Amino acid sequence: xxxxxxxxxxxxxxxxxxxxxxxxxxxxxxxxxxxxxxxxxxxxxxxxxxxxxxxxxxxxxxxxxxxxxxxxxxxxxxxxxxxxxxxxxxxxxxxxxxxxxxxxxxxxxxxxxxxxxxxxxxxxxxxxxxxxxxxxxxxxxxxxxxxxxxxxxxxxxxxxxxxxxxxxxxxxxxxxxxxxxxxxxxxxxxxxxxxxxxxxxxxxxxxxxxxxxxxxxxxxxxxxxxxxxxxxxxxxxxxxxxxxxxxxxxxxxxxxxxxxxxxxxxxxxxxxxxxxxxxxxxxxxxxxxxxxx
Amino acid sequence: xxxxxxxxxxxxxxxxxxxxxxxxxxxxxxxxxxxxxxxxxxxxxxxxxxxxxxxxxxxxxxxxxxxxxxxxxxxxxxxxxxxxxxxxxxxxxxxxxxxxxxxxxxxxxxxxxxxxxxxxxxxxxxxxxxxxxxxxxxxxxxxxxxxxxxxxxxxxxxxxxxxxxxxxxxxxxxxxxxxxxxxxxxxxxxxxxxxxxxxxxxxxxxxxxxxxxxxxxxxxxxxxxxxxxxxxxxxxxxxxxxxxxxxxxxxxxxxxxxxxxxxxxxxxxxxxxxxxxxxxxxxxxxxxxxxxxxxxxxxxxxxxxxxxxxxxxxxxxxxxxxx
Numbered sequence: 001x002x003x004x005x006x007x008x009x010x011x012x013x014x015x016x017x018x019x020x021x022x023x024x025x026x027x028x029x030x031x032x033x034x035x036x037x038x039x040x041x042x043x044x045x046x047x048x049x050x051x052x053x054x055x056x057x058x059x060x061x062x063x064x065x066x067x068x069x070x071x072x073x074x075x076x077x078x079x080x081x082x083x084x085x086x087x088x089x090x091x092x093x094x095x096x097x098x099x100x101x102x103x104x105x106x107x108x109x110x111x112x113x114x115x116x117x118x119x120x121x122x123x124x125x126x127x128x129x130x131x132x133x134x135x136x137x138x139x140x141x142x143x144x145x146x147x148x149x150x151x152x153x154x155x156x157x158x159x160x161x162x163x164x165x166x167x168x169x170x171x172x173x174x175x176x177x178x179x180x181x182x183x184x185x186x187x188x189x190x191x192x193x194x195x196x197x198x199x200x201x202x203x204x205x206x207x208x209x210x211x212x213x214x215x216x217x218x219x220x221x222x223x224x225x226x227x228x229x230x231x232x233x234x235x236x237x238x239x240x241x242x243x244x245x246x247x248x249x250x251x252x253x254x255x256x257x258x259x260x261x262x263x264x265x266x267x268x269x270x271x272x273x274x275x276x277x278x279x280x281x282x283x284x285x286x287x288x289x290x291x292x293x
Numbered sequence: 294x295x296x297x298x299x300x301x302x303x304x305x306x307x308x309x310x311x312x313x314x315x316x317x318x319x320x321x322x323x324x325x326x327x328x329x330x331x332x333x334x335x336x337x338x339x340x341x342x343x344x345x346x347x348x349x350x351x352x353x354x355x356x357x358x359x360x361x362x363x364x365x366x367x368x369x370x371x372x373x374x375x376x377x378x379x380x381x382x383x384x385x386x387x388x389x390x391x392x393x394x395x396x397x398x399x400x401x402x403x404x405x406x407x408x409x410x411x412x413x414x415x416x417x418x419x420x421x422x423x424x425x426x427x428x429x430x431x432x433x434x435x436x437x438x439x440x441x442x443x444x445x446x447x448x449x450x451x452x453x454x455x456x457x458x459x460x461x462x463x464x465x466x467x468x469x470x471x472x473x474x475x476x477x478x479x480x481x482x483x484x485x486x487x488x489x490x491x492x493x494x495x496x497x498x499x500x501x502x503x504x505x506x507x508x509x510x511x512x513x514x515x516x517x518x519x520x521x522x523x524x525x526x527x528x529x530x531x532x533x534x535x536x537x538x539x540x541x542x543x544x545x546x547x548x549x550x551x552x553x554x555x556x557x558x559x560x561x562x563x564x565x566x567x568x569x570x571x572x573x574x575x576x577x578x579x580x581x582x583x584x585x586x587x588x589x590x591x592x593x594x595x596x597x598x599x600x601x602x603x604x605x606x607x608x609x610x611x612x613x614x615x616x
Contacts, residue, residue, distance in 0.1 A: 045428050143358075146577075280430075
């Protein structure tokens with residue numbers, strides 16, 4: 001797997017013909033690109049910015065066409081937290097997302113280690129079997145998964161929200177690719193020292209995984225924080241509502257009051273946008289790697 | 294009688310000793326292999342159990358359920374192919390299938406072109422390009438519920454931002470989400486809006502893998518941008534294009550359900566009831582689990598056929614290119 005995706009593409013070095021004309025041409029090209037991409041970017045992020053700024057507007061100006069509120073207010077947020085148990089929603093989302101992320105990273109890396117570094121009969125078949133589950137996307141198995149979780153008696157429980165979200169081939173696949181590239185010498189020394197496989201995994205493989213774990217952790221956390229469909233069908237108990245369900249039902253009760261709805265949406269979106277702003281480099285890199293073969 | 298330099302005992306012992314050593318080694322090796330095997334299965338056990346219970350069994354159950362009628366009280370009646378026969382005489386299913394086809398035909402190329410177009414722009418180095426790449430991906434990190442709420446707000450009839458903007462230039466905005474003629478195109482535009490950044494990043498990774506020297510040579514040869522794109526970028530980007538065609542088809546066909554549930558609820562007048570929404574509706578609104586399972590099995594079958602076709606057309610996703 002190519003690993004130099006982080007490198008920025010540099011303009012091809014050209015033969016030194018007429019350097020003056022060359023640089024001015026290049027400068028013009030670069031400023032054209034800046035303007036074109038700049039405009040597309042502004043149009044793209046505009047709806048997100050609009051949501052955030054509108055959530056600070058009063059009821060009389062939420063539908064105005066001005067970007068910034070003339071009298072910024074936090075009343076909308078106060079209303080959101082007093083009208084619905086948003087603290088509870090956020091807590092539930094956090095517990096579910098954090099648990100899934102930690103357990104999934106641990107389990108996925110164990111399987112990936114075995115698939116990448118250990119020899120055993122049936123390895124390729126097992127890998128292919130795991131890989132093929134990538135074709136089965138969540139909405140397609142929503143119905144039978146609901147029936148299975150119902151039969152296990154896990155509907156309306158944290159376990160019912162958490163367990164089905166842990167297992168996916170995506171993390172196993174990416175971690176396996178990563179572990180395949182680790183040089184064998186690192187393990188051989190440990191084997192000569194008589195280390196068992198668990199020791200090797202724990203004290204050699206895991207410490208090497210820090211960077212990929214960080215990238216995957218953000219992706220897993222975001223995916224679970226943003227999950228809506230599974231919590232919708234798996235929970236009816238209001239104490240177990242996650243934040244996405246919370247804002248959806250909040251909107252049903254406050255349809256006309258956009259300033260409240262947007263404040264609620266901002267509450268649900270800000271943690272994801274913050275996580276993205278902080279870890280954007282890692283996220284972007286892991287998305288790019290995941291696309292490769 | 295010459296004195297043997299080595300005693301018979303030693304002679305006898307030596308091969309024996311060798312054999313013993315070999316045996317010890319093979320014993321050690323096989324013991325090691327056994328230990329390795331056992332460790333591997335233990336390492337994989339949590340995932341294998343989890344994937345079986347939460348992915349494989351539901352998938353198989355989906356196929357089995359397709360042959361049953363499930364009543365509201367958890368009773369299962371075997372009905373043979375009745376659910377499948379019902380599918381093809383169900384006008385609502387057939388129209389949702391046609392709609393999904395239209396959706397695919399517009400969105401898969403739409404996502405491809407917007408993703409590739411953006412990637413070709415942001416592959417160059419210019420001020421703030423890193424920021425632009427990140428910002429273009431930003432709509433992808435908020436949930437589809439938030440996406441739905443934002444657009445409902447912006448597209449509100451008469452008083453929404455977009456309606457007012459059009460009003461200012463003397464145009465009357467249609468009811469974007471209330472008019473059956475406009476609802477599906479609106480959903481398509483919103484889908485492109487939040488997914489194009491993702492496809493841009495994947496294309497960008499593919500573009501950055503193309504050796505720079507190729508472009509240098511083309512530039513020395515005086516090739517224009519179009520020739521360079523057609524002869525270098527396009528052929529070398531084929532593996533990425535293949536990956537994107539495959540994953541975007543799956544995503545378009547089965548994803549976006551959250552968006553439909555919140556944004557349109559399949560309406561107005563069923564104009565946004567795509568197959569995946571119809572499955573959801575049959576199962577969780579009407580309790581028709583068997584029928585829903587038949588339709589989703591059919592969906593998986595189509596996806597498998599599409600993947601197989603793509604693999605066949607591209608010879609297993611491998612592309613031979615002059616390296």
